[in-house]
Every structure is written in structure tokens, then in C-alpha cells.
Amino acid sequence: MTDEGRRNVRDLRRANRARLLRQLYFHGPLSRQDLIQATGLSSASVSNVVADLLDAGLVVEAGAVESEGGRPRILLRVDTSCFEVIGIDVGETRIRLERFDLGLGELAALDVPVVGGSLDPESVVPGIASGLAELVAGAEAPVLGVGIGVPGIVQHQPFAVIHGQTVGWDAFPLEELLRKHTALPLFIDNGATTLAQAEMWFGAGRDVDSAVFLLLGSGAGASVIADGAPFRGSTTSAGEWGHLNVQYQGRLCRCGSRGCLEAYVGAEAIIARYQEAVDAAVVDAADEEGALRSILAEAQQAGPAGDAARAVLDETAVRIGIGIANVVNFLNPQRVIIGGWAGLALAPSLLPRIREVVREHALHLPYSLTSIDLGALGADAVALGAATLPVARFLEAGA
Known part of the structure; x- marks a missing residue:
């Protein structure tokens, strides 16, 4: 097989994994038959992908349901304990950091005060870094990444810089500065956008x-x-x-x-x-x-x-x-x-x-x-939405 052919097969398998994983994440537990109907994939493709996900420990069995005239159907769900993620809300009154399991169930949280009511870059980065180190130290599973919701316009060039005119941030290189403190993947977006994603996934939207x-x-x-x-x-x-x-x-x-x-x-x-x-x-x-x-x-x-x-x-x-x-x-x-x-x-x-x-x-x-x-979703929706950013990347990539 040519390199192009191998890439096509690999890309197809990754796309199939992503499709099944999203179904299980947002709609599980589901049986293999449910997955066939929901995704339109063949029985063989579903069986192969499910076997891969089970072997990787990303999916686990979650009981069984009776079927008409046949054996009970085994239900499957994403194992939300296999990874953790962190969401951060950089607010003007406080910086809120929360650690979640893969299903976005909160595991731990802490607040870093905003000194003097001003988001001074010289205090924001150390504050985030110290809170992040504390949360990571308490993690019981690998941390997939860190999502951060910020005030202002976010541009990636390639690292995220923040244009927060109302808080005095002019092309503030937040991502580059934070990368000096952590090797975890960082995902940075506007706070209103992270709030919206949280509400679209789990709340009013x-x-x-x-x-x-x-x-x-x-x-x-x-x-x-x-x-x-x-x-x-x-x-x-x-x-x-x-x-x-x-x-x-x-x-x-x-x-x-x-x-x-x-x-x-x-x-x-x-x-x-x-x-x-x-x-x-x-x-x-x-x-x-x-x-x-x-x-x-x-x-x-x-x-x-x-x-x-x-x-x-x-x-x-x-x-x-x-x-x-x-x-x-x-x-x-x-x-x-x-x-x-x-x-x-x-x-x-x-x-x-x-x-x-x-x-x-x-x-x-x-x-x-x-x-x-x-x-x-309450006042913590920005942090929750920030935590969806690494989860979304995980699902898109088919784990």
C-alpha cells in the first residue's frame, strides 16, 4: 500500500473513532446496534472501532438491555475517569480554576484573587501558574489539557495573544508566557465563547x-x-x-x-x-x-x-x-x-x-x-466552557 493509501485508511479510522466517541460521549450509554443506527457505519466498522476503544480503556461496558428475540445488548459508555481537564475563567473580580473529569464533573476548584481589581499581566500569569500547579498536583488521572476563558479578543499567531482593550491588554502574549510554567496543552478563547460552548453542551442551548x-x-x-x-x-x-x-x-x-x-x-x-x-x-x-x-x-x-x-x-x-x-x-x-x-x-x-x-x-x-x-450553568459556566476546549479537541481527534 502507498503512503497516501495508508494515510487515507488511518484518516478514515480516526474519523470513525471520532464519530463513535462523540455519540457515546453526548448520548451514551449506547449499544453497538444503537451506534450503527446513529452513525450509519457498518456493523464491522463499529465492532472494530469499539474493540479499539475498549482495548485503550476509553470506553467501558455499562450493563445490558433486553433485545427482541436475541441476546441482551451490551451498553457502552465513555470512561470519564480515564482523563482529567482543567478550565480557567480569567475574570475581572477573580481568576477561577477548576479541575474536571472527562465528563466535565467537577473534582476540585480554587480562586486566585485579582489584586486591586486590576488584571495586571505581571500578577495574572503567576496567579494562573500557581493555581494550575496546585490543581495538577491533585489530579488522579492524566490531564488532557487546560482551557482558559479570557476577557477580550483572542488571536492565534501561532500562540494566543489577547487584545483586551477594557482591561489594558494590548496583544498580551498569555499563551507564550504560560508555556514557561507548564507543558500541558493550552486552549485559549474569549470568555463569552467558552460560556456559550458550555451552555450548548450541557445547559440552556x-x-x-x-x-x-x-x-x-x-x-x-x-x-x-x-x-x-x-x-x-x-x-x-x-x-x-x-x-x-x-x-x-x-x-x-x-x-x-x-x-x-x-x-x-x-x-x-x-x-x-x-x-x-x-x-x-x-x-x-x-x-x-x-x-x-x-x-x-x-x-x-x-x-x-x-x-x-x-x-x-x-x-x-x-x-x-x-x-x-x-x-x-x-x-x-x-x-x-x-x-x-x-x-x-x-x-x-x-x-x-x-x-x-x-x-x-x-x-x-x-x-x-x-x-x-x-x-x-451558574456563575462558573466560563470555567466549565473553558474545560470543554481540550475535551472537544480530544473528541475531534478520535482520542
């Missing part, structure tokens, strides 16, 4: 292939999913929803422009607007999560501070609603999902008003076909 995921934290971002995959644009910067201009010569945004949506709906902006409204620093802006909770609590009280909190939160809901209406009109998604720690804190009380504003400002037909919901 599982049954759709067209969705927009909004990440509300200190700032505001988004990931656009089209035909089941992220839409990245020509330079990977698609989805910068927080920098849609919603007010000509409006509030100064952290990016340097004026009137960006983020300047009204990010947690930092909400806290600043509340402090301006009450003309006093009644909340600790350095503790964004605590300050936002205080504003939400104050909105339930009578008095001038309560009135100010309600007015700020109502304007926030209006701005978010208009931003979503623009998304509905322009992108026509099946679903808009609100996530991020600030989004999940705000949305339970603001969601009815947000939906009302979207209804008022979106075109009737696309609005009627779009649902607006909360993320299902």
Missing part, C-alpha cells in the same frame, strides 16, 4: 443551533452561535455586544469610546451610576459583587436610596432590552441567553422588564420566534 449568549460581568460581551458553531468574524472579534453604541456622546466606556452599551449595563457602570445618583460612595466599588447585591437589596427599600437604586436598575433593564432587541432584529437567533455573574444576579428581578422592552423594540416576527432566558 442544548436544543438549538442558533443562539446569542450574553456575558454580563464587570463589562458586557456576547458569543454568537450560528449553525451550532461560534461566528467569529474576519478577525475573531465578532460578538462585542457590549460595544454597540447606544447613546451618541453618551457615558465614557472603559474602551475609550462614548455611549457603549457596556457603559450602562456592566456591573462597574451600574455601580458608578448608582453612586452618582445618591451623590455618595454608599457601596464599595472595589467589591463589585457585594456592591451589586447591595444595590439590588436597596431597590426593595423605601427612601431616596431605594428610589435611586430602582431608577438605575430600570434604566439598566431598558438598555439591556434595547441591546437584545437589536440582536433579535439583526441576527434572528432562536434564543438569547443571559449569563455571567452579574447577569445571573440581575436577571431574576429585571427579566420581566427586559422582555417587555425587547417586545416593544424588536420586529414582531423575529421576536415571536426568539426566547430570552437565563443561563442554566
Whole structure:
């Protein structure tokens, strides 16, 4: 056989392994007959690939089910204990590191504080490296790789560099710097994109292939999913929803422009607007999560501070609603999902008003076909989504 012929056979076997492995990962346990029906592969191909996966310890038997008129069918599943992965959320209030099994069940987690509320590169890299070393030391199975969700635009050239204008990162060579601390494979992407992948795999986006995921934290971002995959644009910067201009010569945004949506709906902006409204620093802006909770609590009280909190939160809901209406009109998604720690804190009380504003400002037909919901995976969805990056590569490669 020629070298080209050998490559073709090897590529075909790898493709078959990948197809079966994905079926077992997302839909298992399944029998061999189930796999034949789901993949369209021949009985011989399924038997050969399953034998390879069993021999490699990637797949194990998981009981049996009765069949009509024959022997019981043996069920198969991916052995999620055979590898581990790590997901990291580089947030503006903390760096969250989590270790998972192959099935994305959480095994361990730790937080690295963001000193002074600033993502200083000189402290970010050592912080990630020390947390990563601690998690790897506790692993009970080989670690496949490390996924990292970051604020900003990620470009690979070939190592990942981050353009995070709002946090002062200008072509920050995060991957190159981290490679000095670990030999593990690194997979780096925008935090909103990793959140979206987590929700598409396990959460609020599982049954759709067209969705927009909004990440509300200190700032505001988004990931656009089209035909089941992220839409990245020509330079990977698609989805910068927080920098849609919603007010000509409006509030100064952290990016340097004026009137960006983020300047009204990010947690930092909400806290600043509340402090301006009450003309006093009644909340600790350095503790964004605590300050936002205080504003939400104050909105339930009578008095001038309560009135100010309600007015700020109502304007926030209006701005978010208009931003979503623009998304509905322009992108026509099946679903808009609100996530991020600030989004999940705000949305339970603001969601009815947000939906009302979207209804008022979106075109009737696309609005009627779009649902607006909360993320299902909580505030750790970015780290979970980051952990899917090495898993996705593992599945694509057929293990």
C-alpha cells in the first residue's frame, strides 16, 4: 500500500473513532446496534472501532438491555475517569480554576484573587501558574489539557495573544508566557465563547443551533452561535455586544469610546451610576459583587436610596432590552441567553422588564420566534466552557 493509501485508511479510522466517541460521549450509554443506527457505519466498522476503544480503556461496558428475540445488548459508555481537564475563567473580580473529569464533573476548584481589581499581566500569569500547579498536583488521572476563558479578543499567531482593550491588554502574549510554567496543552478563547460552548453542551442551548449568549460581568460581551458553531468574524472579534453604541456622546466606556452599551449595563457602570445618583460612595466599588447585591437589596427599600437604586436598575433593564432587541432584529437567533455573574444576579428581578422592552423594540416576527432566558450553568459556566476546549479537541481527534 502507498503512503497516501495508508494515510487515507488511518484518516478514515480516526474519523470513525471520532464519530463513535462523540455519540457515546453526548448520548451514551449506547449499544453497538444503537451506534450503527446513529452513525450509519457498518456493523464491522463499529465492532472494530469499539474493540479499539475498549482495548485503550476509553470506553467501558455499562450493563445490558433486553433485545427482541436475541441476546441482551451490551451498553457502552465513555470512561470519564480515564482523563482529567482543567478550565480557567480569567475574570475581572477573580481568576477561577477548576479541575474536571472527562465528563466535565467537577473534582476540585480554587480562586486566585485579582489584586486591586486590576488584571495586571505581571500578577495574572503567576496567579494562573500557581493555581494550575496546585490543581495538577491533585489530579488522579492524566490531564488532557487546560482551557482558559479570557476577557477580550483572542488571536492565534501561532500562540494566543489577547487584545483586551477594557482591561489594558494590548496583544498580551498569555499563551507564550504560560508555556514557561507548564507543558500541558493550552486552549485559549474569549470568555463569552467558552460560556456559550458550555451552555450548548450541557445547559440552556442544548436544543438549538442558533443562539446569542450574553456575558454580563464587570463589562458586557456576547458569543454568537450560528449553525451550532461560534461566528467569529474576519478577525475573531465578532460578538462585542457590549460595544454597540447606544447613546451618541453618551457615558465614557472603559474602551475609550462614548455611549457603549457596556457603559450602562456592566456591573462597574451600574455601580458608578448608582453612586452618582445618591451623590455618595454608599457601596464599595472595589467589591463589585457585594456592591451589586447591595444595590439590588436597596431597590426593595423605601427612601431616596431605594428610589435611586430602582431608577438605575430600570434604566439598566431598558438598555439591556434595547441591546437584545437589536440582536433579535439583526441576527434572528432562536434564543438569547443571559449569563455571567452579574447577569445571573440581575436577571431574576429585571427579566420581566427586559422582555417587555425587547417586545416593544424588536420586529414582531423575529421576536415571536426568539426566547430570552437565563443561563442554566451558574456563575462558573466560563470555567466549565473553558474545560470543554481540550475535551472537544480530544473528541475531534478520535482520542
